[in-house]
Amino acid sequence: MEKVLVAGAHGTTGQKIISLLKESQYFTPIAMVRNQEQAERFKSKGVTSVVADLENDLTHATKGVDKVIFAAGSKGKNLKAVDQEGAKRLIDASKTNEVKKFVMLSSIGAEHPEKSDQLVDYLKAKHNADEYLKDSGLKYAIVRPGTLNNETGNGKIKLAEILESRGDIPREDVAQTLVRALHDDTANDAVFEIITGEVLIGEALDQL
Template structure:
């Protein structure tokens, strides 16, 4: 499978690139903004391409079969930057996929994006941007999966997750978010679904059984 990872230089993105390229053997086009980021992504097995979410990046989709959007401004950037990346950039990526006939699309959203007003005041703008992108993806007609992880950590992967039905009881390693996405990518049972996940007891490889 030929996969475009948008936001490949982020912490989840790097784990994902390595997982898809080195373990799954997929062709991974890693979209980055800066030339100095290229060599590190090449070491992870990717074929980097330089592009900017705020500009034209249609060319990044050539010969691509699936898109994974992991880009994010973070919850502590100005609202204007968050809208440019997490909302407008994501929506642009969705629309290009539709135009190019790329049906498979996975987006990394956030816990709380279903109800932004209930989140911390400092994160409301961020969660609203994520919500807008998620809703656009649901309307797109694409074979989508929305992944909403809880609080993230840089701990080693456990390989196990749990659905969050109420308030989270755990955080989740970024490596496990990447593991979850890599398994969901080709799993048809994950199409048209939204997953809110934290660390748990279910092995990721069995989660979609």
């Protein structure tokens, strides 16, 4: 069983990722949380956690970790410090402790932030973090979903390096895609966009 650190574990998507990892026969989740109260909450669910702050050194958080999912975000409140520099800190810590794969939750449109009307700063932060990961030397997968919603997932997506259309996608399906991308035989050094579609997640990733 590989140990997977989930940054942003307490968030809506992060909690779905933790549940999937807990059910997995391949992975064991480690929830990265901001405070002891959140840690106790995960402990009560039988999930190991580590208290760490994306705005500080994260070397301790990646010790003994096999793989990482970055699903943290500041919800627009602290884009540079959290979404950009926090991601970079976790990438650096992952390199230090020789993490085998880093899966980044990014956003559709992060390839060309300047084309966005309203989300330029957010997409710039995502773009910079993505580029840093690409240049890090770590094995990576960068997953760029469309607008997240809380509908029930159907396990089917539309996937391309750059999608011609925009759209929504349930958080459940995003979480499934991120967990599937952890596997060694799929989505290696890959960057792709996803929205709701007609192809099963596993099949879509196998076509990369």
